[in-house]
Amino acid sequence: MKLSFEIVPVFEKGFRTRIYTFRLNGEVYSEFKKFEINPKVISHPEFFTLISRIDQIRNKYGCRMDWFKDESEFYKIDAIKRILCGRGDLRLYCIRWSDSLLFLGDGGIKMPGTNRLQENPPLLAIVKKLESIYKELMDCMQDEGITIEEIIRRYSRR
């Protein structure tokens, strides 16, 4: 089965959580790299808090449910989340596969005065992208009768 993306390892050797991201076919940067190099994101006051939280999730505590918020808009996919960070407007979306496996997506800054994802088209697009990636992963597991670990082995960039 051909996927429309490749899986890019970010940290495969985290003490508690392995972290990956996706690079869509035809795109230059992976989803998480887009976030890491987004100047608006980098200059956000809570950016370093978020980076620090990801590091703690990776090395110390794992992906505890309390630190994520459901964000799936259309398909209500439980695994589509954002990492909670302060009460601000910085968003980083992800697929929380398990307590120890996390796929980071892109994110951005919520537009002021809006509460719903639908009111933020750029963020909505990121979530939709993750939803479609998740569906592709599930289809691949089902069609080929393989686990997520096998998908990572087969479809990740080395």
Added chain:
Amino acid sequence: MKGSQLKKSSEDILDVNKTEAELFKELLAKVPDDVSRLVDKQMAISVAVSDAIEKSNFKNRKAFAEAIGMKESMLSRILAGNVNLTLKTITKMESALNTNIISVKSFKLDSEHQVKSQSGLGKKVSIYNSGEAAIPSIASEDKANYSK
């Protein structure tokens, strides 16, 4: 134009040719020490409270929140590691859960302070666990000085 400016700006900050992990490590190195300490403590407290509630006799989180007069949404924020908690709130939770959520290192013999007597000579004073200053050999002399 705007897009290219953004791109240039981000390239100034970080080398986009680096891998995601390299960029992350570069960013992590820039996290201010107080921020990483705060995040670590908030997340540690979140884990401690969550685990203590699970082990407690409270039926669920809602029951725990009600027992300590806290809104469930506030408890969720605490468990998300998103709150700058007061000692009062921490203590209230500790009391209800009958456990220690945080502990403070006991005050150890870790320093010697210079105490100046009236003669201007520096004399060493050790600080002990109790937090009291013990002034073994100069006690009577300095006691008189302090009372003046």
